[in-house]
Amino acid sequence: MTHSAKSEALADTLPTALLIGGDQVTGSSGGRYEHIYPVTGQPNATIELAGDVEVDRAVKAAKEAQREWIAMTPARRRDLMIDLADAVKADVDRLARYNVHDFAVTYMTSPGHVMLAESFIRYYAGWVDKSTGSSTPVSDKFDVNLIEREPYGVVGIIAPWNGSMVVIGLNVAPALAAGNAVILKPSELSPFSPLRFGEICLEVGLPAGLVNVLPSGPEGGEALVRHPGIDKIHFTGGGDTARKIIATASPNLTPVATELGGKSANLVFDDADLDQAAILAAWQGPLGQSGQSCACGSRILVQNSVYDAFMERFLGVLGAATIGDPFDPSTMMGPVVSQAATDRILSIVDRAVDEKMGTLITGGRRMGGDLSEGFFIEPTVFADVDNRSSLATVETFGPVVSVMRFTEESEAVALANDTTFGLNAFLQTTDLRRAHRVARALQSGSVWVNQNSDIQPQSPYGGYKQSGSGRAGGLEGLHEFQQVKNIRIGM
Incomplete structure (x- = not known):
């Protein structure tokens, strides 16, 4: 603008x-x-x-x-x-x-x-x-x-x-x-x-x-x-x-x-384009609508062999993001919707820290300075999160993501499916056979491979499990x- x-x-x-x-x-x-x-x-x-x-x-x-x-x-x-x-x-x-x-x-x-x-x-x-x-x-x-x-x-x-x-x-x-x-x-x-x-x-x-x-x-x-x-x-x-x-x-x-709602998993395999995967994870996670989306990829599962390289890139994208007035053309992330939402999200973060559900890597605070009057929360990343913890199982609806490690493909699929939700799943890989194989194994209404969620009118969109009934889009x-x-x- x-x-x-x-x-x-x-x-x-x-x-x-x-x-x-x-x-x-x-x-x-x-x-x-x-x-x-x-x-x-x-x-x-x-x-x-x-x-x-x-x-x-x-x-x-x-x-x-x-x-x-x-x-x-x-x-x-x-x-x-x-x-x-x-x-x-x-x-x-x-x-x-x-x-x-x-x-x-x-x-x-x-x-x-x-x-x-x-x-x-x-x-x-x-x-x-x-x-x-x-x-x-x-x-x-x-x-x-x-x-x-x-x-x-x-x-x-x-x-x-x-x-x-x-x-x-x-x-x-x-x-x-x-x-x-x-x-x-x-x-x-x-x-x-x-x-x-x-x-x-x-x-x-x-x-x-x-x-x-x-x-x-x-x-x-x-x-x-x-x-x-x-x-x-x-x-x-x-x-x-x-x-x-x-x-x-x-x-x-x-x-x-x-x-x-959803608690969507984003699977990053060792053959992924890590630069692209980091950008996609940031925008499908904390940055996009400040994480206030049912399509948020709030659980990021990263293969061990590329974990450090991915995290360096991912945190770099978040650190470079401009946060502020949504009418400013340079702004990439705005506030959350209300004071009540702010209090709820920060309470989730505090509980996760207190109960050691994962390691807080960055964020977790309300932003101050020129943004102190608004409902701005820092992009927040927890690492090594327990997939059974409330941080990983309850929809946060804010700029908070959980990062987990996996070794084998089957482990990643099991972690991704271990949820009561099933709206979206995301998959980062350059192996076409793996893309087809894993996409079919994921219990989700939509699977997005090497891209963010991009709903189009020709295709049905909706959830498995407790992510809803019925479909929007298409016939x-x-x-x-x-x-x-x-x-x-x-x-």
Whole structure:
């Protein structure tokens, strides 16, 4: 971002009202929330929070809009979604700035979030007039047996604070393409870019109420999940919250799909390009979103014979990283999201040191000086970590990684799989046979070989084990928001 663009960001008037049925709603029953900018620790806006009243109003608006949406020809819906993708692309600068205001992701990263959303919207627009059913013979009679896919109706999509624009791509886009209306509930910590997206939906001519945006905390989320007018829930976030959502949805038997956390392993073999591996480990670990990502490669497994050489390079990358104002074009890492997150992460570090879960090599402290008012934590590396310790088993969601040694390939695979999570795994090797062999042995929804996680709309993304259910991306992602009907006609 240029310095003039930074000035634009400082002058941004952030959206604060709920968006329901095409209206900006204030005076909400959920009250108001003072949003704190993580860089300064000071308020940057006061937003409306949705409560029961607003959820009920949004459900009614969504049901009406969904009937209008599905009554359009597939070609018309396709064209409107293409218009939406074009509008998101045209507004990338503002959406990216709002995304930084949301949770202080660096502007180096933020436009990528927006363009990921754009790519998914454009991709799923192409499916609107191409999603087909099938006809399968079932007897020797001339019966007609049809299998069709239909929308659920009104889908509640609960987004995490660390990636609202990403969730718009991964979940909102296929939900719309499948013929549903959406109630998007962003976190109160990250409301601005999704509210702007809702405005864009209206500007391009989507039916009012087709996309409603209701920032709220847990109370608003609970109201959404328990509402009998919600036909499906998609939740992205932590496992503990997912369990509560599933329990809350159970009286109505509302189906719930989830994309949850991870404790992803990054395996560095002795034939890897160590310079590249060190850069990838730094960006997929502490530097990328300050480690606040479900895709964080927080367990780095290094083959003994290259351990010292890798660590020298890895620590060198971290030491050279510029940490500071996310709107500064030179900044590589910003703060964590809140004071509560800061306290939680530092508590994890202190406990790991006290209980000797590993050796603290670097970091572990809140940053001072010019950054003392914000929620900045040093990139933190523990070495020789016990893989069964809480440091290695519990998602930290901060700039903290654990490094472990291994000798044999089988040992590395066993360590990587010894977790309750299974969202991502990373593999650094130049041996193609090993890449195929190890990738198939890893219990993970996605395996990235010699690259960071790079989610694309053509490919399904989701977790094994306690990292979630369902998939986003590809035809599988479209099917996540469709239900199957069988029609049998006797002739």
